[in-house]
Amino acid sequence: MASAANLSKADFKRQVAEDIGAFTHDPLGHTMYAYPWGQAGTELADKTGPREWQGWVMGEIRDHLSNPETRFDPLRIAVASGHGIGKSALIAMLAKWGMDTCVDTRIVVTANTEGQLLTKTGPEIAKWFRLAINNDWFKVNATSIVSTMPGHDKGWRLDLATWSEHNTEAFAGLHNEGKRIILIFDEASGIPPAVWEVALGALTDAGTEIIWLAFGNPTQNTGDFRECFGKNRKLWKTRQIDSRTVEGTNKKYLQEIVDTYGENSDIAKVRVRGMFPSASSMQFIAGDVVEAAAVREISPGLASDPVIFGVDCARFGDDHSTLAIRCGRDARSRPWKRWHHQNSMLVAGDIVLQAQQWHPDAIFVDAGNIGAAIIDRLRQLLPDTPVFEVWFGSTKVRQAMYNGSPTNVFNKRAEIWTNMREWLNGGAIPDDQGLKDDLTNPLYSFGGDDVSIQLERKKDMKKRGLPSPDDGDALAVTFAEPIAPRHVPGYVNPENYGSGGYDPYADL
Template structure:
């Protein structure tokens, strides 16, 4: 076959893979061909085929074709993430004229020394390696007049410079956005990237791959509160063809199956806690799964109320009776005035008869406290001043520890209680409890919970649900009185003649 005829045939063949990345990969690369880098490979790995199949099914369906497709892969080391990124980038540009692709990574070094060179390698390996010109930070079409719009760019970022993502539009054609080592990409970049999902009648694919190194942030949320938007898979490197299973098992044997090192580097699981995360995910998830405990009946019912007025924050009423913070439904208010919130809390208190109500005294809390004391004269209403720095201690990791302020104290008490307590299986609550970090206070001898305004700088919401249940630990509350036969203090002091009540 003459060279011109061969090129024409290749172009016709590749045109058949418009919505079939796996078919394209099997056609374009020299799998099993002696003397090539793929001489000992038969094709993409099983998990790579899964991703390619998801893309094929999404684009082939007229009902979903122009909806953004988001795929998140969290995995251990060595599974071939960069290879898949490269194959998908090549397929995307080969099969749709004027495709725009932007690739970024957690660091400039990762992008320019690892991800970028791997993409360039696969472009050169392909049967049609003359279609695009490979540069240091971009790959562009060699077709006259298309080099500006038919291209792939390696985009470095800073949290104050996200223009490469803000301008990613390509209406009526195809956009592919790729995040490599996505755990380390900051919220500002994720937020701006959302703008690329707005073009109508456009094939839009967003891929986020990486080791799950951070237990908070947008990549974690792909598998958590945003999981309905993403097709996700967590991959244990030991299950993937071609990985060094002996070495991977050595990591697991050395550090333990449930160690954070094994979870992140081998099992594709998010760590139990980031290095300065105050409450780890496992602790919260165990409290969400734990059955409601059998209790004596002496446990006081305590309301905790976190107050917010307008803005993005929410006022939240949490209810805790001993180790049970799940049975009684919580309540949230958004954009609600203090008098309405106080009236709602009073109505619930008249029905459930709590033994104490602990209220965040900041913001609109003072007005709510005054009104609750008017409406509920027989129920103690406590003021909780989060910023109070009176010297105090709480149990942290099993030891009495100095805490910087009242808010840190009540969260530390909450953290200790979660080891045996049960809470609602609610994603907002989980995100709130696992979101805050901690540091050392200004006195350098006490721990301090991350401030709300600092959490917002990291792109996280105010932990209103977390503050509400933490408020229930602000002050000690005496046990409820119970009939004598239920009071453990009377064990061995009575008989079977019903005289226990006399001892109470």
């Protein structure tokens, strides 16, 4: 760019516009050009450019938009981090690049709370728009930034959108076909499922540059932000950042947090290491327990361990029926089976086929929904196999093992889930994302007596945008009642070890 001293004001503005036009798909180049990095007397006098991780995000955007094969595919980037890494600054730099380099760009920025949006994210964006070399291109308002070009203030703009789970119009109307859309979630862990769901509608415009960015501390181990790094990780480019590795952070203070609470504490994970907590505050089963069970080697077990079928029943809607098979600590080696939108007779017939292969010692069936019909049919077709009905809502006084101690539980469903929770510390489950989500999604509370564990109801989970934990219930059902060890040949029966009177050929 020619020096401002050698150009008239009009020529200088024209030159700036031409220069910025070269950064249409290069946010890092734009950022280095537009701001007074290292210039004395400015707010950036002691800075040489964006931080490394900020440059990584900008590079991902550049590579995506520069490739004709991906340019009009939605680009989704999620970054989970500890404190102080410069998330709001990056949001501001990307917002400025996005609006500078594409006419009629639409940007919507939201955050977990109105306070975060209006007192932190919004002012940071306004600061970087003011610092830019072309700070006269847009007018900064309290909740919006709009083009100063006549006739473009409605379509060339950034909006700070506060959300409500019952009022998501700001996201539902985000369309800009043939141009550019940037959707930014700040402190994304706290943004509810309804907003994430409606935001998906912004990804449908054809021939449009669409960028969806989600940033935040990983404060919750469930929800849509967590799933960017879990079951939806194939859709998102992700990065988890330890604040201690980032330039310009207060590393002494961050290390004090780690030293005080421990490297593997949830506080250190969330506030420093950029890792999701082992469990949210009221999460019933911790994520690390489930992950360990999914990769744990299957122990040999005992020949006398009973084989138990657990059946969770559903008929219509998004729910499905599931058959889980467990033998001692092994719930993995025998394949599970699932049915969608199938009637009770078909499900019962398939279970019988599985029983002929695996010879269960007991079958436990959720008696709700179509379960009663399945139970009757199984008892008819498998007269020699015990088939038990399990009523989740039964509120007889019960106890279950919780952290190694007998604990009161509110109903039968809480009892079987509590027993399963204890078993997971040594059990092996399929490495299946749906099952892992089912096990970690439910929250817990306490019953009316304030001492009995109560598991979150399925209808309350659905209000949070979560599916019914059908696979989790199927495994839990296998813990409904104790089952006696199966008969084994005498030569493998531990009771006969060292018995001088035992005839090893008697079984023959």
